Amino acid sequence: MKPTIFITGASSGIGQATALYFAAKEWNVVATMRQPEKQNVLKNSDQILVLPLDVEKPDTFAEIIDTAIAKFGKIDVLFNNAGYGQHGLFEATTAEQIQRQFSINLFGTMEITRALLPHFRKQKSGNIITVTSGVGRVTVPLVSVYAASKFALEGFLESLSFELGAQNIKVKIIEPGSINTNFEQTTKANFASDESLTDYKDYLQKMDEVFKGIYSGATASVDDVAATIFKAATDETDTLRYIIGTDLQPLIDIRNGGTDENYMNTLKGIFG
Template sequence: MSKTWLVTGAARGIGAAVVRAALAAGDRVVATGRDPAGISRAFEAQSERLLPLRLDVSEPHEAQDVVDAALEHFGGIDVLVNNAGYAQLGVFEEMEPAAVSAQFSTNVFGLMNVTRAVLPQMRRQRAGHIFNLSSIAGIRGGQGGTLYSASKFAVEGFSESLALEVAPFGISVTLIEPGYFRTDFLDASSARFATRTIPDYADQSARLRAAFEAQNRKQPGDPEKLGCLVAFLASQDKPPLRFAAGSDAINAISAKAESLSSGLAAWQALSLSTDWRQP
């Protein structure tokens, strides 16, 4: 049976790859972004099954308007892919407060806005699948990624908890945790860097920016393959809560698991000493 998808950040990168995979599977897609005309041009061959709509996820009313339009046009939403987001890069102390707010407004609150708008319809139909795009940065922190990592850690905690709340209604939640994928994620059109300059961080900031720029368009992950995998996971009766995408994601998450395990063992006796004990 064909499905109806709602994909945010659908104009390029992983979002566009998911749209292509869903359309190739014969499904209908509500593809959203800040430039719906660009989405229409990119996918005009499947225009009958594609509804391109403008959406700034940080605006709650726009999220609700998009969901209402999707329901009117296609009659339902079976799969939500919360893909919209960007990376605010640089050392934390050089970040302006406005940059902190903007990062969370899109990556966290924006994801919540769209999810909140979609859930009532999924509850009514007692079925649905929500994909939240996280990152290996949502599993382990990295130098120069304090804000981005913090936002993805928030997505991880939100998604894990939400999955428990919506499971009784037949709704699944899957966290996609990509490593580095060859998109425009690190392009000037997407990534943003700190604007303040603190002399103590000058060398560190310069090295970090050069490293990020050197990785641009050389990442090991293939977004088209990831798009197809998301479409495959959407077809599963028992999809995973977490899906690590890419060899670098597997390596990073495995290392984090080992670090947590060894740290827990090293301090276990002292940790257990904090339990309340009756005198």
């Protein structure tokens, strides 16, 4: 029986690229997304099952998982990819925007993971792979709420890895740096701003130029991420974190290997 991966947020970007990559490797793929009717790349076939799933609606998960298992017999890997980035000034970010950020990035991931655990325990194996972000380890300005959700995910998954290890279920974290996706455009559309906060005007203009340079210098593609996810699914190791992109590793090395003062001074040199 072919192995099966269950993907959330498969409509575009990393999720869609991962679905195509695993299908090319002869895996069965359950590609879930909020609006499958808008999907024009992934199609239902003997190997790919496209299903509607909104991670903010956990009461629908059991039926969707049962449908996937009925199609392919089992699920071997859960790939938590659904999420979005709430960027902008914290002072301009509303309580509703903060709640939605955590509802999707953290609570949605927790609930779909919880929903699949009984299946993994029953078959005495499974692999939970989750995309966090470089800003789940190294923060930058104007992403305080997004970074908070990713830091929370990192803590949740690291702790979870110990208790699920006792059940022969692996936990893997994917940490992309700057990636060539439509993420920049998406976050700009969600950018929290307030024209009355004029004190930040000069800083926002400066950061706009800094981030243009970061995005234009992206060192990895969605296909690179998909290949790393496949490695995490198949390498049979207990490796917890997989870092993607040459821009991220040096900053993590500074954080892990030096003093907090040196780490903060390095980032202030870029964003101060």
